[in-house]
Amino acid sequence: MGAFELNTTISNLRSLRESDLSACDAVYLGNIYCRLFEDNFLERMDDLTEGIARVKDQGLRAYVTSYAAPRNDALPKVQIALETAAAAGADAVEVHNLGVLRMVHEQFPGMAAHVGGFANVYTDAGAEVLKEYGAVRFTPNYEISLEEMEAIVRGAGIPAELQVHGKMPLGVSDYCFLLEYEQHWPEKCPVLCQKQLFLKQGDWAMRSVGKGVLSGKDLCMLEHLPALMDAGHRVFRIEAAYETPAYRLQIAQVYRAALERALAGDGTVDESAWQAIREHTAVGLCNGFYFGRTGSEYVGKRVEAATAC
């Protein structure tokens, strides 16, 4: 790994082919919410193999994610996806489910395991247990503050991956309510959830992706990157599983430039960066739980960016 890693998420081969990943260092392949998502990498092993090769051919690291809440009936497919990832030379697998972590540990002992945000790492003791199961990196539960995260990293001796931009996961279900209504609309499953669907009430908004609930606002840590790097964090994610290739490219370019500047001790952010972020923000910006506050709040100088969209 270079001085830092900036990664992103892509759900299927079509989106991967359309994406310019020149600003990224690594990619997580697969959609963690729904087996029916259009040509989900995790259900199409030929696509997954090609996807891993495409990513690696660009000199990037290829990671394969796995489902957030796999029931027994999904485990055989998870098993096949893990086998495919190993055979195709994936650099790591991401696990959100502790049963799947156990599968990776027992059956693929050479495979690096990244623990995902749905695995509920809240404590250093928890991270230590998962480290014993082969975890080499973890995304803390999304409710964790930066202060708590530092205690986990320090206590467990395992690096954290931080989402720095994009819709933040708020929940996962076994049920897609969109299916109840799709007969009213021209788009149907499996592409319906890729529309810009928002659940709104008053000033509340959440992005709906069917079985997944995401923040309406985009989590944005752009002006806090120097502090994150000062704290020793080096792995950053732009969450874009339901975003367009343009979003993936332009947001990644903004963050790569800002991270390189932060690394050089320059914490400034170009106005053009904020303009790019505004163009790709439907509801506003937030900081999630990083500052120990309500997840939809924004803390920083660019408060207008949080509410003006």
Added chain:
Amino acid sequence: MVELLAPAGNLEMVKAAVESGANAIYVGARGWSRRRDAFELSDEQVHDAVGIAHAGGVKLRVAVNTNMQSCELPALLEKMEKFVGWGVDGAIMTDVGAIAQVHRRFPHLVLHASIGANIVNNQDVAFYRSIGVSQVVADTKLTLRELASRQVDLDTGIEILIHANNCYTYLGKCWMSPYHRLERTTDNFGKDLFRGSPNRGGLDYRVCLEDWDLFDGKALLEPHIALKNDAFFYLDDIPALIELGVHCLKIQGREYPVPLVASIVRFYRELIDAYVAKPAEQAFDLTPWRLRLEALRAERDSRRGNMTLVLLNEARQPVPHTA
């Protein structure tokens, strides 16, 4: 014989649950369980609850199932030292690190993986068993077929929630509530209460039950979207669960009034006893039980609906910032 596990949000409810026929009772340690502090017990009350339960021949478990902070683990172990010394029969927990530490310190204490652990497959069960858990609460979304497969494959005990909420999202994997409002407060003992985060021991504002409108970008696509979140009572599946050999039927409801909880416990006690006592070849008629349950359901729904309105209103209130 299947165990009937009852909730208790105060000492009066502990007594009522004993008198109503529970085999075991669980209470939450104040600041450390998945309910607001009004329905949790102080350490001294946990001590008294153990005495009341054991005098009635009933087991007493303590829920310490918040997703806590790293810095709180020593305090948890200190608390558990007291509870174990007082004779609690088990602990209900979520955080894997806390489970591992408690198991190392108290290897003979029976540990139950909480509903918040969101155990959804057999590999999950095996994982939790490997860190010291001997009984797991099944996620409310699992089917009887999935539960049956556990009995075949695993020797870990299963607890089934027979009165609880079935949220839109998986329990333990939802942050909708604190995304809309999170208030950090500390109790008199310095415990952070995370008001708004059910996973961290604060109350859940139930924002999923808001009357949502669905927009495609800025265009209204569908008004009045209801995300499914139902409170349920098991009835039709109770005979099958008993036949399946599940270890424990668990009732949630520490937040309800004592008489209502007592009535629910008594209802299930009598139902289980009647089913177990009937000759094997005789059919079991659930019709009279269904009628009794309707009255309980009406009272529960009325109270739950009122509470939801209060919580949604509170969720709209600004958070006083101290920072």
